[in-house]
Amino acid sequence: xxxxxxxxxxxxxxxxLVEQLVARLRLAGHRVSVxxxxxxxxxxxxPGKDSxxxxxxxxxxxxxxxxxxxxxxxxYDVEADPGPHQLIAELSDADWVLVEGFKHAxxxxxxxxxxxxxxxxxxPNDPFIVAIATDSPEALPQPTQLPVLDLNDADAVAxxxxxxxDRHDYRSPYDADNEAxxxxxxxxxxxxxxxxxxxxxxxxxxxxx
Numbered sequence: 001x002x003x004x005x006x007x008x009x010x011x012x013x014x015x016x017l018v019e020q021l022v023a024r025l026r027l028a029g030h031r032v033s034v035x036x037x038x039x040x041x042x043x044x045x046x047p048g049k050d051s052x053x054x055x056x057x058x059x060x061x062x063x064x065x066x067x068x069x070x071x072x073x074x075x076y077d078v079e080a081d082p083g084p085h086q087l088i089a090e091l092s093d094a095d096w097v098l099v100e101g102f103k104h105a106x107x108x109x110x111x112x113x114x115x116x117x118x119x120x121x122x123x124p125n126d127p128f129i130v131a132i133a134t135d136s137p138e139a140l141p142q143p144t145q146l147p148v149l150d151l152n153d154a155d156a157v158a159x160x161x162x163x164x165x166d167r168h169d170y171r172s173p174y175d176a177d178n179e180a181x182x183x184x185x186x187x188x189x190x191x192x193x194x195x196x197x198x199x200x201x202x203x204x205x206x207x208x209x
Contacts (some may be wrong), residue, residue, distance in 0.1 A: 001094055001095065001096070001097060001106070001170045002091065002095060002096045002097070002159060002165050002168040002169060002170060003096075003097045003099060003107060003170040004096070004097075004098060004099070004107070004108055004109065004110060004168050004206075005089065005098075005099040005100075005102060005105055005107040005108065005109035005110070005128075006018055006099065006100050006101075006109065006110050006112055007101070007102070007103035007105075007109045007110075007111055007122060007129070008080075008103070008111055008112030008113055008122075009117055009119040011114070011117050012112040012113060012114050012117055012119070013112055013114060013120065013151055014100050014101070014112050014119055014133075015100065017112060017133060017147050017154060017157065018034060018098050018100050020154035020157075020158075021098060021154060021158055021161070022034065022098065023093075024154055024155060024158040024163075025095075025096050025162075026157060028158070028162065030094075030096050031092050031093075031095045031096075032094060032095065032096045032097075032098065033045075033092075033094040033095060033096070033097045033098070034097070034099075034100065035084055035087045035088060035091070035099045035100070035102075036099075036100040036101055036102025036201070037084075037102050038101075039099050042106065044071065045072065045073055049177055050153035052075065053140075054152075055073060056099075059073075059075070060074065060075060060077070061073065061074045062144065067180065069113045069120065077119050083103075083105065083147065084102045084103065084105045084107060088170070088188070091093070091102070096161075096168075097170070100123060103122065105128070106128055107128060108130050108167065108168055109126070109127055109128050109130065109131045110125050110129070110130065110131045110132070110133050110157075111126075111129045111133070112132075112133050112134070112151065113132060113133070113134045114134065114135055114136060114151070115135075115136035115139035115142070116136075120141075121140065121141055123144060123146060124142050128172075130146065130147075130164075130167070131146055131147040131148070131149055131150075131160065132144065132146055132148050132149065133149040133150070133151040133157055134148065134149075134150075134151050135150070135151045135152055147160065199201050
């Protein structure tokens with residue numbers, strides 16, 4: 001499985017680019033999943049629906065399924081802030097996982113930046129950023145040797161990702177080969193998992209070299 005993150009401030013165009021990349025990677029024959037960071041009060045359920053009634057009655061998890069789709073809604077017993085590795089562990093197998101948000105995650109990431117937002121850049125201080133997608137390359141505030149991609153050319157960004165696919169192989173820190181390097185991170189992720197959960201291992205990626 002390949003994993004890549006997309007970080008940037010609100011209004012930079014993360015969601016639009018991720019949406020376009022999902023379509024293009026699917027056209028290339030890949031199964032694509034998305035992990036997105038949301039505000040604490042988000043809800044995909046609707047009051048009055050059966051699933052909402054089950055949650056309101058105190059169910060820890062509610063799984064809703066039809067012959068077309070399935071959704072799982074979990075209510076944490078205590079406030080939790082699951083990281084991207086814990087959320088990736090919840091997914092079924094996919095060829096690519098696109099992670100939107102989680103700007104400080106230890107995942108290889110593409111930074112999305114528009115000069116008009118007036119926001120600072122992240123790439124000078126984040127070793128996990130492997131490329132910058134922008135509509136204003138001439139306005140980048142600091143010189144960089146990272147690839148600079150055209151934010152308005154999703155075909156080119158998708159082609160770059162596919163060309164770099166081996167670099168984005170995703171490995172679990174719980175695997176024996178990675179335990180020595182990532183043991184502390186794995187234990188920290190496990191400690192952060194709520195007491196009641198799926199039991200799936202958290203995962204992380206290699207930092208760029």
